Amino acid sequence: MANTLLRSGDIKDFKMLGHDGKAAYLVAAQIRETFRVKLGKQFADYLAIPQRNDQGNIIDWYIPFDSNQPDGQYDIVPWTSASESEQESALKLLKEFERKVVALGEQLASNSNIKD
Numbered sequence: 723m724a725n726t727l728l729r730s731g732d733i734k735d736f737k738m739l740g741h742d743g744k745a746a747y748l749v750a751a752q753i754r755e756t757f758r759v760k761l762g763k764q765f766a767d768y769l770a771i772p773q774r775n776d777q778g779n780i781i782d783w784y785i786p787f788d789s790n791q792p793d794g795q796y797d798i799v800p801w802t803s804a805s806e807s808e809q810e811s812a813l814k815l816l817k818e819f820e821r822k823v824v825a826l827g828e829q830l831a832s833n834s835n836i837k838d
Contacts, residue, residue: 726785726796728770733781747772747781754786761822768819 740746746753750772758766770783789796799808 726789728783728785728798730780730782733774733779736781747774757823757826760826765819765822768816 736745736747738745740748750769754766754769754771757769767787769786771786773782773784774780775782785796788794791797801809801812804812
């Protein structure tokens with residue numbers, strides 16, 4: 723399992739985007755597993771893995787996949803440092819991810835076997 727830290731910060735500095743006010747990071751493992759099963763591992767790996775500290779006030783976000791570099795390092799480029807072509811390429815991938823997630827949400831919402 724990959725263990726490279728992407729970002730760390732105070733939990734109050736992150737916007738809660740979960741259902742009914744519940745923070746999405748609390749169900750991140752379930753979301754990632756649903757994406758892996760329904761959309762494929764490559765899409766599940768778009769989501770970093772959150773890890774809270776023992777006090778619960780700091781959250782770390784980890785890369786969810788192993789590096790493909792021989793030295794095991796990652797080529798992490800901050801958005802603000804990315805070239806225009808790198809940003810365009812990333813946006814294209816993220817738009818595809820968004821389409822897949824929206825379609826999955828619509829599919830799940832229309833499934834009468836799923837209860838709220």
